[in-house]
Amino acid sequence: MNNALVDNSVTSMLRMRMLILAIIGLALVWLGYSALSVKPEASFNDMIPADHPYIENYKHYQKDLADLGNVVRIVVQSKHGDIFDEHFQEILKQVTDEVFYIPGVNRDGLKSIWTPNVRWQEVTEEGFVGGTVIPDGFDASPSMLDQLRTNILKSGQVGVLVGNDMKSAIVLAPLQEVNPDTGKALDYHALSSQLEEKIREKYEDNNITIRILGFAKVVGSLIDGAVSVVGFFALAVVITFIMLLVYSRCIRSTITVLCFSVFAVIAQLGVLSKLGFGINPYSMLVPFLVFAIGVSHGVQIINAMIHARQLGHNNHQAAVVAFSSLFAAGITALISDAIGFTTLMVIDIGVIQELAIAASIGVAIVIFTNLIAIPLVMSYIGISKRAVEHSRKAELNHPLLPKLFTRFSEAHAAKQAIVVALALLAVGLYGSGFMKIGDLDAGAPELRPDSRYNQDNAYVVDNYSSSTDVFVVMAKTENQQCVAYDNLTWIDTFSWHMRDVEGVQEVKSVVDVSKLGIFGMNEGAIKWYGLNRNQLMTNASVAKAPPGLINQTCSMVPVLIYLDDHKATTLKRVGAAVEKFIADYPSDSLTLLMAAGNAGIEAATNQVIETAQLKMLIWVYSVVIVLCFITFRNLRIVLAIILPLMLTSILSQALMAGLDIGVKVATLPVIALGVGIGVDYGIYIFSKINEALKQGKSLAQAYNFALCHTGKAVAFTGFTLAIGVATWVFSPIKFQADMGLLLTFMFIWNMIGALVLTPALAWLFGLGKTVKSEE
Template sequence: MSSHHQDKATFLERLIFNNRPVVILLCLLASIFLFFQATQVRPSTSFEKMIPLSHPYIKKMIEFRNDLANLGNTVRISVEAKEGTIFTQEYMETLRQIHDEAFYIPGVDRSGMKSLWSPSVRWTEVTEEGFDGGEVIPQTYDGSAESLNELRNNVLKSGQIGRLVANNFRSSIIDVPLQESYSDPNDQSRQIKLDYQKFSHELEEKIRDKYEAQNPNVEIHIVGFAKKVGDLIDGLVMVVAFFAIAFLITLVLLYWFTWCIRSTIAVLITTLIAVGWQLGLMHLVGFGLDPYSMLVPFLIFAIGISHGVQKINGIAQQSSDADDALTAARRTFRQLFLPGMIAILADAVGFITLLIIDIGVIRELAIGASIGVAVIVFTNLILLPVAISYIGISKKAVARSKKDAVSDHPFWRLLSNFAHPAVAPVSVVLALLVAVGGFWYQKEHLQVGDLDQGAPELRPDSRYNQDNDFVIRNYSTSSDVLVVMVKTAPEGCSHYDTLSAMDELMWKMENTEGVQSAVSMVSVARQGIKGMNEGSLKWETLSRNQDVLNNSISRAEGLYNSDCSVAPVMVFLNDHKAQTLKRVVAAVEAFAEENNREGLEFLLAAGNAGIEAATNEVIAKSELIILILVYLCVAGMCLITFRSLAATVCIVLPLILTSILGNALMAFLGIGVKVATLPVIALGVGIGVDYGIYIYSRLESFLRAGLPLQEAYYETLKSTGKAVLFTGLCLAIGVATWMFSAIKFQADMGLMLTFMFIVNMFGALWLLPALARFLIKPEKLAGKVGGSLLAH
């Protein structure tokens, strides 16, 4: 580096280091305020934040929400009799108590609750005198043997077997629809937002724990979006434990790297300040912590450590020939502020691109992470050098840095061969082969969406997934429901043409792979017409007589809206795997294209499977756009910074290779591209570019000094290679702890980020110098000072 580069102080440097007490005071005041705000952050999520609100499917679902009872955010409580059947006085009394308990839990849409104890659950039969019917549990029920026998007969005639009652009569379900917000019991004018964690805890305490203890013959299974999210939030409380583990690992590794307890503590404290500021600012902008944004403080800690290590490494090197700690800190600030700033901007770009995904939790993650990297500019790029200018670096660390500067390093000498004329072509060809192979594998095997039954965010052996498996095995109507909305003119849903088309759709769905069954008002109409004809099976069809049709659907309560203009067709699926949803949605869309006409439309989609299908479409469309935007923005910043297309290619190509290999690894491990894993792609690129920027900025300075490429790379490795290697390993070890999480999507993210941190680090050390051998002309850089912004 030239003396000009070392001695000319910028305005920003003078502003900061000439006013160090003011900088520390301002940071202290900001920390007091923002740490207080951070203590106010609470777990927070909602049903609508988890879904793509602008997708056509979701728009239709919201438009007809009031016409689709119990098809949105619903919890299902299955009460199982461990011995015997449900037709015992003890079981029915427990079921009644659970129904009443759930009825009074805040957030429950009480008008839509259904169980055997609901008056709206009725039975019908054909008698000599015509139709007869009534409540499944009659007003005269008293728990006697006669009443229980009557109840059994009523259940058999109700059509609820496989729906509210298990196929083996050993359990029954309570359907509990939820409201996103509800009136405050103490102030009806105030709306309270549903707290999923609190609601989940109430289900556990007031229902599962209470009634399983009260009746040892009963086992309770609970499934539904709210329960899943509650379990996720509970599991993610372990993030605090993982954060503590990562902190301790980083403390040990940092001390091993620096040999200076003062600088180690300084890096850790300034990075923790960044995390505190980020959480405080999130609260100020109105965000809480949801299952996805809970991971952001981890990432901010990792990025802060990455930049802190570079600063400490630089200060240790400068201290060897500086008069005091202040001079060393100022020189390091001058040398590394701009590369660090560019790297942080690249991090922010990776996060900001996630904003194009119209899913609330991802957008909040993007904003929260962008805020976090912005505060790192103040904590790790400004406050850390100022703090070190006061406390200095230990003599042991300075002596070690001096020794490293003059010693020959066999390991770095070996790695410098990556820039050798004979090795570089081999590296480039090998990288090309790996990229082609990885791209082919991901193209063939990578899928968008879930690849497992149940809740893939949770472990297969989690209580929730065990409960979900129980429901799938014992009921004909699974928890995965795709709802097709049939829209007609008012009073049009009962016309023969409409019902005939719905019947045809149901037949097509039931003959589509992955579908369990399909239910609509047609199901009731066919049964009604059969009943009006003495129960003869040959009359189980749709009549062309409108009066007969009107009479037959009068008992299809809940299967059409008040003016008979919307009728749902409920398609119950075996699972919500990506291929199942793709196949079923394609079948419905093909049917709709053939049958939609004026006055009759088949619209997708409601139900949890419909929401999942919409989410998968948004993710599929966004994935490539995000990657392109990330790389365009990162490349643009590198181009502006280094004013060199060759330098930009050297930095960006290793990142592209990592992205390809990351997707191939996801395909190999059976991890789909979904809400939980898509952010990893942008995060990996944004954080990974730090390595390339720091390495190239040092490499360029040595090339300008006139060194040949391989020697310049050796000097680069001696000065910053150790920091890059340490950072990659430190970050990887920190997020690797996630792999032990009870939350599967966190474990998946931990695995993917560990892989991307290591491969990005290795790519920068291995592929960047090989590419530089072909793209960079050292003779054009030699002796130049002003070729890039980093030289100023």
């Protein structure tokens, strides 16, 4: 950046400092007001890749599939006995009634053994007979309970609505995405709270356990968990305050930096609210980052002012020096952060894009609140004398950083550093080969494995027949042709093809209903089990098909593939098997479309993430490289800054593999964030090295100069950023903990890389020599 331009703008800003501060102040008040209305949210649609063909197919049939997708399962479990007990049945009845009245529940589809749409059936001399599962005039007498047991067995609901061990029963409530009365979208958080209050709290007692499962409950838990993260923010602020104070020994500047960093967060939330975004469990990370970035840039300014004061400048002059010496580097660093985050927009997943927008906005705000406002404010209030004294003493007595790190710009230590870096690179490359795509844990992977939700989920997986991981393939036909014999044989052949795939437990579709119906119509003689070419018989066999297995126009049949788990390898295998069937058995009348169900959607997400990972890395590195090049106009400097970042990226991939953290919606942005912020260290250090080199100093001297001026601030920044995100490790939300862990790792390693590897690479590329010879 042109020095004269920087100096000019700095001078004019200082001249108008009153006006600028007033404008920034007013803007903060205005944005702070709208920040009050920002709400936590979690939307299903934002977590999935909207333009992926799987999702487009799913969206196209979303209404037809409603019954399969968005349901809440409430398990009423008897702690001591079984379900054949008066108290248990009374509770089950009350829960069924209560759920009926919870807003958002599709009442027609509500099912439990107490609802009239769940029936038993048998074949007699007169044909089919049947009835409701609960006998008429049920009074919980031993004979009635016996009758109930018989009816349940005949109803085929064991493993579906009644546990295999007869110790629990399920109330199944399909949800309506849109409230038909108000036209408003379903409020998952409210629904989740109602389920807690009206069901779990009300009916759990010494004999009854209530377990609640479903996407709505996951979202509820996510929002609750995300809110608890607010406490971590307070913790991060307190720790940062102490660190700043210890570092600067100046309460005035400490409070100034903290206040403006918090202002930046508030303003960022205000802008989000103005743009109509809420804050979701993913973008929850952004305020922490904005705060940490704000603090780190504030520290650079305070640091520069202390140095200026040591040289004898007064407070106003010191502010001017700090402002003008850091403005270019600061702007470059922040813009590269912001653009680095923006590259996340290439990923077609709503929450990641929201995170990108939120982070870019936050960083842009930091330019005003911290890079501009802090030096202006400091020009008024100044640095305390004590701080200047402390810094002078510290530098005289313990020039710790220069002593430790200067050597890395000299041959001996530089060689060692490069050898170690190469060794780490080898380890990292080897380790990152084991990195996996997608979620690796069972249940709701967003939450911790030992969370209440995942315990409930494990109970259902253990005690009911169907897996909770469902991959749905939609078989599309002409209108009214969905149960044509030729189409059913195709679907049946497909079903068996899928049953052969490792990881597939069971495959269900209207084909099974037809086979059961055909032997049912033939007096229950199971030898009739099979599809029948007699279309009249086939039509009759599916007449009683449960809703959701055929769509209204009979042009689509969902095939439900129940899986062992939703690991990426399983999902990939299933997807590949479907593709293979489509290739091996081409049909004129039937098209198999992937994919719905939680596993189908996750498969789409994994595919997007797998391709996005490389794309995102290329984008973020390209942007950072271009920006560094514009700033330094020297390819070797750019390499000295970028190569350590790449090493960190590779090492963090290896770390993910080692800790069994998959590449997923939550962890994908972390590498971009790490690179975007990590580049700051290198930029600050090199702006000082460059300054010294231009004065004709050797590389070692230049690096020593940089360490004296900015090294402490860089180290400090590394730790501030790390602390800001490290508190996340304790989040009740699994992916937030993963994000916190990885970011902490990246911030620390990037700092070490900048202090050790950047000078070593500068030595390797012969930076000092050439600059000298050029002059």
